[in-house]
Amino acid sequence: MMKSEQLEILISRFSKWADSASGFVAELLSDDSDQKEMISDRLEIFTHRFAKWTGSASGFVAALLSIFVWFVVGLVYGFSQGWERGLTIYIGVITFLMVFLIQRGQNKELSILQVKLNELIAVTKHADNRLINVEDLTEKEISAVQEIHHKIGEEDS
Known part of the structure; x- marks a missing residue:
C-alpha cells in the first residue's frame, strides 16, 4: 500500500471520527433527557473501551509511537521553543x-x-x-467502626 493511500485512509477515518464527535457534542448540548441518557451510555461504553485499550500493549505502542513522532518532529524543527511548547501542551x-x-x-x-x-x-x-453501605459514613464514623472490630478481633484471639 502506497503512502498516499495510507494517508487517504487515515484522513477518512479521522473525518468519520470528527463527524461523530461533533454529533456527540450537539446531542450533549440538547435538552432532551432521553438523549442525555443515551449519551451517558455511549460515554460509558467509550470510556470503558478506551481505558481498556490504553492499558493494553497496543495502547503502549501508540504512546511510544507518539513519542517517536514528537522526537522526529523535534529533529526537523531543531527542537525549537515552538516544538517544546507544543510538546508541553500535548503532554x-x-x-x-x-x-x-x-x-x-x-x-x-x-x-x-x-x-x-x-x-x-x-x-x-x-x-x-450495619456495615452494609459503610462507604456512606464519615471518616470519623469509619474509624469508630474500625476500633470496634479491632476490639472484637483482640477478644477472639
Missing part, C-alpha cells in the same frame, strides 16, 4: 484526560467491589448488617 492535555479516565475506572471498580461486599455481608448469617 498536559493527555495527562489531564488520563487522570479523569483513571479516576473513572477506579470509581467504577470501587463501586463494583462495594456491591459485592454488601452482598456477602447481606447473606452471611452472623454478619453485622
